[in-house]
Amino acid sequence: MRNNKLNMLASGATFLGLVSTITMAQADALTFNFHSGLTESRPEAEHIDAFATLVEEKSGGELKIDVYHAGALGLKEADVLRSLQRGMIDMALLYGEYYTRDAPALASVYAQGAITEADQHLDILPVIKEMYDDGFAKWDIHTVGGVVAPVFDVGLHCKEPVDSLEDLEGKKVRVWSRHLVETFDELGIAAQVIPQNDMYMALQTGVVDCAYYLSTVAKTVSLHEVTEYESYLHPWAAAPWIFGISEQSLGRLDDNQRQALEEAGQEIWARTRDLAVDAEREALARKERESLGITVLSPFSDEDMDTFVAAAWKAWKDMAENAGEDGLYYYNNVTEALSE
Structure with a gap:
């Protein structure tokens, strides 16, 4: 009888330990909001959702991205840079030409007539991405890949x-x-x-x-x-859509979560780059x-x-x-x- 009681106590302790471990893991998990001004019917929206899925998978569920399509967070595109800088939102889909009020130089990164052959777009992408990274960094925004728009x-x-x-x-x-x-x-x-x-x-x-x-x-x-x-x-000189995260939100991530975010962003970038010219x-x-x-x-x-x-x-x-x-x-x- 005594052995049965001891076994029951041990099993209970194991169960409580398991519950405690799960609770701690849930407490450590983060959920970030992600603003997108694009409707869910746009093809880019599928890639944003795929990015969110990859982040959760790669982080082992420790980081989740809730995507709010069609501006469902109530945020105007012109205010995105300020909102990210202040940490009012965690992440956003960024498009340089939208921010002529706060960062007019970003509209100068790429322009129509820049290319005459579609393949030129793929050659120039690394430079374009570097320029956007520089521009968004001035607003305390870190970039983690994005969606390479098709060259129509x-x-x-x-x-x-x-x-x-x-x-x-x-x-x-x-x-x-x-x-x-x-x-x-x-x-x-x-x-x-x-x-x-x-x-x-x-x-x-x-x-x-x-x-x-x-x-x-x-x-x-x-x-x-x-x-x-x-x-x-x-x-079309198709400016890419960039995934941006507030430096404040980035600072809340541990190494595993940050690695998952970076890898997911780069995977979507590479995937959409391969589809861009067709x-x-x-x-x-x-x-x-x-x-x-x-x-x-x-x-x-x-x-x-x-x-x-x-x-x-x-x-x-x-x-x-x-x-x-x-x-x-x-x-x-x-x-x-x-x-x-």
Whole structure:
């Protein structure tokens, strides 16, 4: 009887010890919030969720990332740098061109017209990442990989046949940034920034005649319903999405948790880099647009592309100069690497 009691006591002590160990492990586990302004329907969202899953797996459950898509934390993109710097949020998906109020130089890291061949994007990525790392570090933000955006075709989507800069003269063009307005202005072509959500109506009502847009995903915004022609101009200089963590939050991690975070970020970066350039994807998307009734014209000539690139680089340099010393530093480093 006495032995049975001793065995019961020993078993109870073992159980309590196990419960205590589990409780301590749970207490040591951290959960970080992660802001993303992108909706869950965007392909980038899948990669962010994959990043969160990898972090939990690699840390043995010691670190969890709760991703809040579509700005569910109530944070405005313009305020992201300040919020991370103050430790108000743990992590965020960062996109350099969003922060023109607080860090205008970050918009000078990369610009449309920077590349003329898709493979150039892969060659220049390490330099681009280095520039972003430098820029975000000034805001006490540490970067841990990110999502390399696909390099889509960029074209002119018009209601009438347009496949040259000459054809664009007298036309009104929709663009997505001030840099592009200044690029087309340099070419003597009228352009204006129109948000993506308003682009369909602007074409339908004649506010603009053409849309400068990512041809590969033109179907998703129904451009085939309000335009009949498209012509390829150049590959998209796709600025990557960066995973950023507040230095304050980073300081709460132990070595295992930090290693898990770094490895997961780099794994997603490598995975998306391998998917970024895909000629077959572009060809299939082009055929699909033709099946929707779009007439795909000949691409803009090499001469026209060179003229556009020269104007884009001039506008890019002007933008960098206006951003100050940091803007010129980023511009000079990236353009020097592109020129090698």
